[in-house]
Amino acid sequence: MTSRAGARKRDTYRHGDLRNALIQAGLELVRDGGPNAVVLREVTRRVGVVPNAAYRHFADRNALLRAIRQAALAQLAAAMETELAALPPADDPVESARDRIRALAAGYLRFAQAEPGLFRAAFSTSDMTDTATGTTTAENESAYGPGGLSAFQLLGAALDDLVESGALPAERRPGAEYFVWSAVHGLAVLLIDGPLRGLLPVQVDEAGQRLMDSIERGI
């Protein structure tokens, strides 16, 4: 009654799974509203718990945000894996490796556009490195998808296959993921935040194709 949205009154004094519930509610907030829509009081409100309860599971709002970011990264990786899985089997190993890279890139871009809030959250740091503390929160930076690989690792594996199939000279392999990831990530960011925001879906597709062609040439 008193609570606004889906905040059922719990009958037990203990919640049982508060930590996860908070992350889940946070993800909902982040989904439409980006990282700084995660306001601690609102998160706890949704779970039906008093604000301070969150402090039993997270040091502060930033810690909660980090956990949410981790979850968002995992969803990214999952989306990319899904795209991989949907790929029809190809006989030519070279073709196959190329297709996988394109699929990963497409999954990345699609996720960014389908879930800009999650995507922004996944790569937001504005709050974690607090101004020259230098700590940079060097924790495990990557969150893994169902397959156990992070987005970055997925890309790395695909590039390895590209080398193995003979399509990419081994001496070009080192650092290749930096280039590919940079290009894809850059387009994603420019599309949802930057000056390319507001492009028509057709143009977005064109830009995506153009980008992937250039990536293939440039690797």
Added chain:
Amino acid sequence: MTSRAGARKRDTYRHGDLRNALIQAGLELVRDGGPNAVVLREVTRRVGVVPNAAYRHFADRNALLRAIRQAALAQLAAAMETELAALPPADDPVESARDRIRALAAGYLRFAQAEPGLFRAAFSTSDMTDTATGTTTAENESAYGPGGLSAFQLLGAALDDLVESGALPAERRPGAEYFVWSAVHGLAVLLIDGPLRGLLPVQVDEAGQRLMDSIERGI
């Protein structure tokens, strides 16, 4: 006395240039602390004015932030122009055009690393598009450097020269800036925010070189 940092007590009742002063103070805050270090009250404090005074020049905190972002974008463009100007004159027009693109990219990356706060602010939107209002603040998205060109336009011009010099087939020109910008922007973001943060300066240079090589191949 009462004010903490550099907040001189003004003798005139009117400030005379409050709007600019606020933007300037905001830039200082953004410089170490990123976009959400721009706290309206702190900004006005630094200028030596009461918080509400800002509302005579900006509709709200977001409007101030937009102005600051514009200024940061201008500084980015300026940094790129500087890099261009420092380029030794080349006789071969093809070489020259390539050098200019590399210089622009280098300027972009250098600026991002030298002024991560400004850079983040320049491309932050988390607050301007308020959740499905759809307005996306379609104002003049670009801020111009001393030369009167935005970062994007600088790149476009360099690419035009590349075509004119014959190094780039005209049919590859359309959309080329999307690719180049994406790659450079992506690396910049990954370097200062993303998982590539914390790379050693040497590695950063390597990644930068690698990226620019790939870009040249891929354009």
Added chain:
DNA sequence: CGTCAATGTGGACATCGTACACAAGGTGTT
């Protein structure tokens, strides 16, 4: 010199993150 629009001030309010002390409820020992 008087009026008026522009600009800055003062005070108030709701909301936020978070600290501190306390309550409720499991868990393990005896």
Added chain:
DNA sequence: AACACCTTGTGTACGATGTCCACATTGACG
């Protein structure tokens, strides 16, 4: 079964923030 203890949630409180409203000060223009 009784008890102490540790974990987890509650209540209250404080300082800070963005923004609203009414008022004060000022320069420009008649």
